[in-house]
Amino acid sequence: MTAIETIRKNRWRYLSLVLGFFLFVGPFAIIARMINTATGNMASPTLHTLCYRMPVDWLFGGRWYALIGSVAAAFIIGVIILAFFMGPVFCGWLCPVGSVSEGVSRATPLPDRFRLRIRDPQVTKGLRYGFFAGFIAVSVIVGYKIASISSVCCRYCTSSVLQNMADGLTGQMSAVAYWHSGSLVTLFSWLVIGGIFMSGGRGWCLFFCPLGVLSNLSHTAGKKLGLYRMSYNADKCLDCTHCQVTCPTWAIAPDKSVDSHLCITCQECTNSCPQGSYEYGRS
Amino acid sequence: MPVLRGKERRGLWAFVIAGATTPLALVIPASCGAACGGCPVAGGCFAVPALVVGMVALRFRLQEIGSRILDVVRQ
Helix, strand or coil: CCHHHHHHHCHHHHHHHHHHHHHHCCCCCHHHHHHHHHHCCCCCCCHHHHCCCHHHHHHHCCCHHHHCCCHHHHHHHHHHHHHHHHCCHHHHHHCHHHHHHHHHHHHCCCCHHHCECCCCHHHHHHHHHHHHHHHHHHHHHHHCCCCCCCCCCCCCCHHHHHHHHHHHHCCCHHHHHHCCHHHHHHHHHHHHHHHHCECCCCHHHHHHCHHHHHHHHHHHHHHHCCCCEEEECCCCCCCCCHHHHHCCCCCECCCCCECCCCCCCCCHHHHHCCCCCEEEECC | CCCCCHHHHHHHHHHHHHHHHHHHHHHHHHHCCCCHHHCCCCCHHHCHHHHHHHHHHHHHHHHHHHHHHHHHHHC
16 A cells, blocks of 8 residues: 555544644643633643653552542543543544654654564563553552652653653743653654654554553453454455554454454554455444 | 463563563663763663563564474475
8 A cells, every 4th residue: 555545544543643732732732721721720731731651650659649639640541431432542543642653653764674563462462561560660669669769750751752842843942951861762762763663653652651551451341341442354354464564553463353452443454454354343 | 270372471471571671671770860971871771672672573583483494494
């Protein structure tokens, strides 16, 4: 499939991802702006208002009381509930962090042989949950003061990096002071390793996003109850492997089944399959 | 005791290596301040996520290549 054809077939998702940038990233941050206006909060709305990571860090670090009344916690719970019923549509259709790395990956003319793609979803899943277990371990170490280190949750935050990049581009000089080694590591892991050098550009989402992991766990539970998910019909399949090549999260196994622990319901497989083997719906 | 099949064992192995590496990747550079030059790890933390994913990919790629060679030899 040519690039133009891919864009045409997935135009609604790409438009939605562009919309996601304006909905969540400051200075636009339309959703955070609406929440701040409704709650009388005078702070400037940014992506940080709806942080993906801090509530997870609080929960496992023994600061669960911070979740009460937190807009970010309510947002995360909303995304997880949505994933339970509809699949991780936030990840696939709205998340600005994922859309930027996916966009960078697609826009970089690097041959596929130089990009990493793990073909076995079991291995990808193992790495994903392993890194998540590590994230929890660090939250526990920091939260319960087992070692005297400062919190690393915000130090490796792609949302912060993206927000400060947007701030810098819109002329806010405070963004210049933000950059430190942690943010540079994050930028490099997110856009270079996870974006350009991983097929599909969703490396950060796959391995380091705690909200992505929680969304997919919720989606897997919902799938078991027969709620919305991607399903595969082997009878129609011609074994052309277009679906495996286009899937940005490597969720399609060698037998072409869709792994709900990795799928973000982006429907690239549905749109790339010439036979219509993939469908999004309830069983 | 449950017996793990090959692909489950691969997944478990990936889980263990990632789970064991993440705290190191997060904790080691946590107090290094603004300059990688001042840290004994000397910016090595940049390479940790890539190394972990790369090691796992390489391990299974080598296994795949090895089994293909064995298939050819057997034929």
